[in-house]
Amino acid sequence: MIAAVFDSIPAMIVLTGVLVGLSGALLGSFLVLRGSAMLTDAISHSIVLGIILVWLATSQLSGPVQVVGAGLAGLATVILSEVLGRSRLVRMDAAIGLVFPAMFALGVLLISLYARDVHIDVETVLLGEIGFVWLHTVPLWGAEVPVTVLTLSAMLAINLAFVLALWKELKLSIFDPGLAAALGLAPVAVGYGLLALTSATAVAAFDAVGAVLFIAFVIVPPATAFLLTRRLAVMVVLAAAVAVVSVLSGYQLARLWDVSIAGMMATMTGVFFAAALVAAPADGLLAQALRRRTQRLDADCAALVAHLATHAGTPAMAEESTMRALVDHLRWPDARARAVVLRGLDRGLIRRDGSGLVLSPKGDAMARALLAG
Amino acid sequence: MADSALHEPGLALHVEDLTVAYRDAPVLWDIDLDIPPGVMAAVVGPNGAGKSTLIKAVLGLVRPVAGHVRLFGRRCGDVRRRVGYVPQRSSVDWDFPASVRDVVTMGLYGEVGWLRRPGRSHRARAMAALEQVGMQDYAERQISQLSGGQQQRVFLARALVQEADIYFLDEPMAGVDAPTEAAIVGLLKGLCDAGRTIVVVHHDLQTVTRYFDWLVLLNRRVIAQGPVAGTYTAANLRATYGGQVVLLDAAEG
Numbered sequence: 001m002i003a004a005v006f007d008s009i010p011a012m013i014v015l016t017g018v019l020v021g022l023s024g025a026l027l028g029s030f031l032v033l034r035g036s037a038m039l040t041d042a043i044s045h046s047i048v049l050g051i052i053l054v055w056l057a058t059s060q061l062s063g064p065v066q067v068v069g070a071g072l073a074g075l076a077t078v079i080l081s082e083v084l085g086r087s088r089l090v091r092m093d094a095a096i097g098l099v100f101p102a103m104f105a106l107g108v109l110l111i112s113l114y115a116r117d118v119h120i121d122v123e124t125v126l127l128g129e130i131g132f133v134w135l136h137t138v139p140l141w142g143a144e145v146p147v148t149v150l151t152l153s154a155m156l157a158i159n160l161a162f163v164l165a166l167w168k169e170l171k172l173s174i175f176d177p178g179l180a181a182a183l184g185l186a187p188v189a190v191g192y193g194l195l196a197l198t199s200a201t202a203v204a205a206f207d208a209v210g211a212v213l214f215i216a217f218v219i220v221p222p223a224t225a226f227l228l229t230r231r232l233a234v235m236v237v238l239a240a241a242v243a244v245v246s247v248l249s250g251y252q253l254a255r256l257w258d259v260s261i262a263g264m265m266a267t268m269t270g271v272f273f274a275a276a277l278v279a280a281p282a283d284g285l286l287a288q289a290l291r292r293r294t295q296r297l298d299a300d301c302a303a304l305v306a307h308l309a310t311h312a313g314t315p316a317m318a319e320e321s322t323m324r325a326l327v328d329h330l331r332w333p334d335a336r337a338r339a340v341v342l343r344g345l346d347r348g349l350i351r352r353d354g355s356g357l358v359l360s361p362k363g364d365a366m367a368r369a370l371l372a373g
Numbered sequence: 374m375a376d377s378a379l380h381e382p383g384l385a386l387h388v389e390d391l392t393v394a395y396r397d398a399p400v401l402w403d404i405d406l407d408i409p410p411g412v413m414a415a416v417v418g419p420n421g422a423g424k425s426t427l428i429k430a431v432l433g434l435v436r437p438v439a440g441h442v443r444l445f446g447r448r449c450g451d452v453r454r455r456v457g458y459v460p461q462r463s464s465v466d467w468d469f470p471a472s473v474r475d476v477v478t479m480g481l482y483g484e485v486g487w488l489r490r491p492g493r494s495h496r497a498r499a500m501a502a503l504e505q506v507g508m509q510d511y512a513e514r515q516i517s518q519l520s521g522g523q524q525q526r527v528f529l530a531r532a533l534v535q536e537a538d539i540y541f542l543d544e545p546m547a548g549v550d551a552p553t554e555a556a557i558v559g560l561l562k563g564l565c566d567a568g569r570t571i572v573v574v575h576h577d578l579q580t581v582t583r584y585f586d587w588l589v590l591l592n593r594r595v596i597a598q599g600p601v602a603g604t605y606t607a608a609n610l611r612a613t614y615g616g617q618v619v620l621l622d623a624a625e626g
Contacts (some may be wrong), residue, residue, distance in 0.1 A: 033469060088396070165488050172479050175469045179531075182432045182458045183483030184450070230470045230515040 006143040019152035021243030024217035042100035043074035049107035074199025128210030216266035309367030321356030382446030385570035391440030414587035457537030480531040502534040522553035
């Protein structure tokens with residue numbers, strides 16, 4: 001049965017995607033909160049140099065040696081960027097932008113010089129080829145298991161252990177590094193641990209999704225989850241869910257339209273982000289627009305109540321309280337005046353009195369409070 | 374002097390010859406500072422005087438160029454459990470996904486220790502601290518939904534829960550409403566009455582004599598220090614602020 005799963009190419013492709021997505025969501029939730037999205041971008045590019053250097057030194061394109069060795073290149077980018085940024089000769093974001101393209105370019109140059117004949121080429125470096133993960137397998141418990149699946153499973157286990165064990169340390173060192181340091185919880189070391197695992201995971205995921213698409217899996221699902229919740233544990237779980245659903249739907253659509261599988265999976269993370277951006281219940285654009293509309297209506301309502309109260313009991317009341325007056329005197333367009341009156345009626349602030357409007361007792365109380373304050 | 378030996382154990386805070394520089398430019402020059410236990414002390418000075426830097430250097434968050442710091446006669450690293458710290462409210466991102474109770478529990482993370490989770494007793498203590506600042510009803514609220522005054526109360530509760538012997542607070546009264554300010558001062562005075570030492574970076578000269586009994590005037594150097602009555606003088610304030618300040622009731626002080 002197990003062998004059947006590992007023999008199924010689609011199952012292996014989807015499993016690879018899920019493993020990348022889960023690792024990405026776990027680490028990415030903390031990276032996004034830490035404001036390290038750009039640093040992730042830098043890491044995933046500069047590991048290219050690490051990968052080619054490790055390959056030149058050991059002829060290995062995967063396995064623990066490569067994960068650690070190439071992972072160090074990612075960490076080197078972080079350290080170099082911080083050294084350059086701390087010199088204050090360039091800004092921090094520029095420092096990151098200066099270091100990683102140089103390392104990436106050097107990696108690409110080395111590939112074109114020394115690795116023309118092996119399967120590693122520039123396109124694979126950027127996008128990976130998740131469709132071919134099943135080509136390179138090792139026997140395990142009587143099944144042929146893709147090496148990438150093994151490496152990614154190991155990374156996921158390490159990432160999960162790291163996040164669970166250091167949950168509160170990660171939380172405090174991101175929220176308030178000063179207090180973390182004052183309590184002796186070494187926020188700098190915790191931060192480097194997180195970035196080191198990000199580097200190692202980027203290397204492990206490299207075969208499958210490449211350097212560029214890896215960022216999508218680390219940043220987009222957590223950013224989506226952040227729009228939907230303000231609870232850290234819920235955010236991590238939601239990010240993982242978005243990643244898994246993106247992988248599953250991305251695979252189906254890629255098959256349907258015969259397009260790049262990893263590309264479609266990453267696109268789906270973007271689709272879910274866009275959906276959350278528009279429709280998130282509390283912070284989404286729709287919710288914000290609705291809230292603004294309600295606020296404007298209520299402000300208009302207050303103006304109407306004040307207007308009616310000012311003229312209440314005066315000879316001009318009969319004229320001032322008509323719909324006509326709202327349009328002519330308050331200078332509200334027809335539709336807006338109607339919407340305000342409807343809102344006032346809904347809230348029980350005003351009622352109809354022949355052709356005019358009068359304040360209800362509730363509206364009267366509101367007017368007194370408004371005009372007094 | 375051996376590292377383990379106590380140095381000035383009779384003082385809550387003892388700072389000697391402390392110089393702190395950010396990239397070669399000294400921010401604090403040769404600070405000598407003593408604060409006895411059980412006082413409520415204000416650190417006052419103009420913007421850029423190095424008030425926050427002084428606190429960070431005392432807590433070991435920035436590395437000094439020279440000098441040393443002792444808390445109750447010991448190095449800061451040896452008395453972490455006895456030291457409470459309330460950074461400036463603006464120093465953290467209040468959009469961070471955490472509840473009020475989460476943030477207060479963070480004060481106990483040092484005590485909980487590496488790799489361990491806060492337990493029931495820790496949560497109970499966090500609730501008790503929230504009650505002290507009148508925020509118990511907000512325990513489950515997300516911190517992104519708090520007002521400025523509520524944020525400050527939460528930060529204060531996070532320090533209270535540490536049950537420290539000396540507290541350092543960086544501008545706890547900045548940008549809070551009058552009731553919150555009164556509540557904060559009341560709580561700090563209560564701690565002080567219970568024998569704790571309070572060190573507050575403060576920005577409002579008018580309230581110094583009302584709130585505090587010890588005063589440190591700072592402008593890159595220590596201009597004056599001691600009990601408020603003898604330190605809050607027109608001459609000292611002028612020396613600290615270089616005449617830019619309207620000296621309200623300094624003469625009375």
